[in-house]
Amino acid sequence: MESYYVTTPIYYVNDEPHLGHIYTTIAADVLARYQRMAGRDVFFLTGVDEHGQKVQQAAEARGIEPIELADQVVERYQSLWPELAITNDDFIRTSSDRHRRGVQAMWRRLENAGAIYKGFYEDWYCVPCETYWTETQLNDADCWEEKHCPDCKRAVEKVQEESYFFRLSAYQDRLLEYINANPDFIGPASRRNEVLRFVESGLNDLSVSRTTFSWGVPVPGDEKHVIYVWIDALTNYLSALGFPDQELPKYWPADVHLIGKDILRFHAIYWPCMLMAADLPLPQRLFAHGWWTVEGEKMSKSKGNALRPADLLEQYDADVIRYFLLREVPFGQDGDFSFSAMKQRYNSDLANDVGNLLNRSLAMLNKYRDGVLAEPGDEQAVDRTLIADVEGMQRDVAAHMNKQAFHLALERISVVVRHGNRYVEENAPWSLAKAGDEARLNTVLYHLAETLRLVALQLMPFMPGKMSAMLNQIQGAELMSQTLTFASHGGWGLLKPGHQCEKPQPLFPRMD
Missing domain, CATH: 1.10.730.10 (Isoleucyl-tRNA Synthetase; Domain 1)
Known part of the structure; x- marks a missing residue:
């Protein structure tokens, strides 16, 4: 039987489940259900990213351990998915032993391939976005004097630390060749073009370890360093399948990674290059969907307009929510929920x-x-x-x-x-x-x-x-x-003469 592997991103545990989370997960569930009905052996993965400085700082502010904070949020996801008829086959947590083994195995493969080296890192860092910015980037964004992140506009911090680096630049030409040879690798076309422009502008090596926090997977053989999110989080797609116990797990490569457009670069550039370096097959396809506004405004906690799934489910049947989200807006474009x-x-x-x-x-x-x-x-x-x-x-x-x-x-x-x-x-x-x-x-x-x-x-x-x-x-x-x-x-004519149908029971009474 032909296999089919579909994934959502792993959702960060510093936030409650919201409309964006359920959008991606519903889309992945619809694909999984459809492919099961098409006769394929489906594996549908979702999960959470529990590591990083944001989680550690949030836990410290509450006077609890990071794993306690993660446990609280994980329960909210795991209890929500059945209410939305989500049929995931697995739920990966980056704090799990199986994931830790997978991440450290990926690190060793990259290290053995000569794709990782130790250096010294100095740049501006945005904790909420987990993004580093050069002085040039901040200058170009007119944020240098106030030292604000060009993305979220919040304050950035100057970071100086020893770091391991991934030789991302070494895979620039190979990645370009692959994307051009596989036009369906990135969807939609607008996102593919965005990635091509970014890669063509030149790739810099990537800092992939940290010493300023401890909540994460230690670097093998150098445990004062924690493996950073790029390798840690992205490896979940393999660790959930049994990697490294299975060097090439049954369902790999993924048929489609569904992601939001905000994490396109990580999945379309960093992840393929890491897989190339590790000598592992690349996913067949990744698709970046758009963002939702609510009643014409961007969702935010300060405005109090972030749609909580629980509130939606109080008013609408889960099937109606599923239908609306995937029917109203072309998948890949931004949309407005009203x-x-x-x-x-x-x-x-x-x-x-x-x-x-x-x-x-x-x-x-x-x-x-x-x-x-x-x-x-x-x-x-x-x-x-x-x-x-x-x-x-x-x-x-x-x-x-x-x-x-x-x-x-x-x-x-x-x-x-x-x-x-x-x-x-x-x-x-x-x-x-x-x-x-x-x-x-x-x-x-x-x-x-x-x-x-x-x-x-x-x-x-x-x-x-x-x-x-x-x-x-x-x-x-x-x-x-x-x-x-x-x-x-699916064939026409399967209902036989003499078959008894039921009396109609209204499924969709009109909303007044």
Whole structure:
């Protein structure tokens, strides 16, 4: 069986879970669910980054150990994911023994390859961003006199310390060659171009150890140094799979790393170069999504507008949240979250289209046939057009999902739903019943049931709870007990004459 490995970034434990975290994780879950239904052996990883100066300082301010602070935040993530129907196969913590062994093994491989050397580091450091800035960069950003970070505008500190360095510059040409030879390696195209410009401007060697804090993985053989975030955090994608006990773990290389655009450089430049140096395969693809604002404003604690997942879940079903986030904005672009937009999307796509087609189709089937599908009669052109649209939907959705184009996949499904509603109007089952055209009525009702079944199958990764309920109304509990795959359940005509459908139960009542 073909494997499929999808990851989220590991989320930093200095913050509560927020909209950005659930966005990436929902996207990864939809991919994982879709690929399982496509018959692949899926491994879906998420987790947390617990190390670093920020965590150590935050813990000290509270009078607790860093691991205690990490434990508190980890529990919030691990309790949240089931509420959003997240089906991760593993949850990696950088404080775990397995991760420590993986990071130190990666360090040794880099060291043995001659890719690490000891030197002396002096520059300006932003603790919140965990980013170092040269004087030139601060001057270019007009922040030099006040010594503020160009990214977050907070104060930077002058750091002078002994450090180990990774020879990032040595892999510049090789990385450029790889990106140019593999156009799908970085998505979307705008991010790929951004990375190319950065690499072409020249890469400097990377400081990869610290002596100013102790909360992290010690450098093997030199434990006064702590391995810095670039090697520590990024190695989670391997350590979770059993590296180094398995030198080339079963699911490696990753099929796709899903990340936010703020950590693009680390994943698209540092990580591939480290893997090249360690003589390990590079991930197949990484995709950087955009950021969300809320009601037109950037999320921040000071404004009090950071959307808490718990608050969202109090107002909306998890499936509705999942659908909205991946339908409203093209994945890869920035988007704005507003409650009015969510309500409008829900009413238009789910209540008016999907819910309406389900309710009216099953209502007519129960009214005219007591819910039992009869043998369909001869197909007409309008029936064949509907079938072709449904079958085209399945092919198109597969292509969109392979490119992480979730909004296009959902729009393609919506095209079929709207087609189904037009099909009802064009064929008017109520008129067929009144005229006594039993054969044609049987055909129309059958085609509606099959269309609904296959639409629900394609929507299942996005809205697993709602679509399970929808399929239960169409297929019944016996068929729903089977493992749903596109190969076994995706063909037209699997509902047999004599099959009993349930009475319609509204899945998407309108929001007023």
